[in-house]
Amino acid sequence: MNTDFGKRLKEARKHAGLTQQQLARKVGIGQSTIAELERSGLGSSHVTAIAVACGVSPFWLADGKGSMLSEANTSPGPEMKGMYPLLSEVQAGRWTELCTGFQSSDAQDWRPSTKNLGPCGFMLRVRGRSMENPGGSPSFTEGMILHINPDIDPLPGHFVVVRRSATDETTFKRYLLIEGAPYLEAINPDWPKDEKYLKLMPGDAWCGVVVDASLGGLI
Incomplete structure (x- = not known):
């Protein structure tokens, strides 16, 4: 806070x-x-x-x-498009249900973005190292702030936030199609093979598409 x-x-x-x-x-x-x-x-x-x-x-x-x-x-620097709530992973997973009645004090914090994230845009902090790509680009290190638009339809190649139905947990990955089947990819080249590609399952829910990322909440 x-x-x-x-x-x-x-x-x-x-x-x-x-x-x-x-x-x-x-x-x-x-x-x-x-x-x-x-x-x-x-x-x-x-x-x-x-x-x-x-x-x-x-x-x-x-x-x-x-x-x-x-x-x-x-x-003038980059034009700020708006202030958006920094959510917990639990809030992000239920954001479509929470957005309409969300109060300012319900957020961990409010952060500025130079991207238009839409009326229900939000931010989420990166946890873990599955999306870290040492020596490559893009790379999302732990603690970075993701700028997320929940109104964009995900396409293969997009970085997305998804709520997994089996665990009710929220995950941040890259969306891919492999032989026509939808998968979520951890881009860390050293990530364990059995966890690098997660197949999207019925009941998994899109939370939003990542349109930007920043350190400390500022572009």
Whole structure:
């Protein structure tokens, strides 16, 4: 959880010379929401709008990376398309059921992306080394953040997140067709042969297609 978010929010608001009520009015939320965000330090889906209202960098406001004014008042960097929830593996596996009623505080954190992940886009942290490809590209090391669009139809070659019906666990792999049959591939060349290719089974559920990955949540 990004516990310093509340401090940065208060600093941004004071930089803009706004009261909590004035900032809330600009963003279109209640003053009590601003007060709670400053107090709790929880991330928020309103980060982009708050950053624009205060004239500060949304990347700095979200994660404390870069300077407060770097994206706002100097040469433009990559355009941030939105803030998306960083989910647990359990949440990711049930995301189609959870998305509509999801609350800001339900996420582990909120992270910015320069990709449009859709209305139910989310992020997931890489666990394990099955998708690490030493010396090759792409390579997804443990701890990287996956940017996932659940509305894209998976095609062979896509990197995907899938919930396995047999174990109810969520896995991140590359989608392949082998002799016409659908498989999930671990791209680590040293991965055990009996675990390198997993056949997709009836009942397995697509959670989304990975459209980007980043270190520490920033591109």
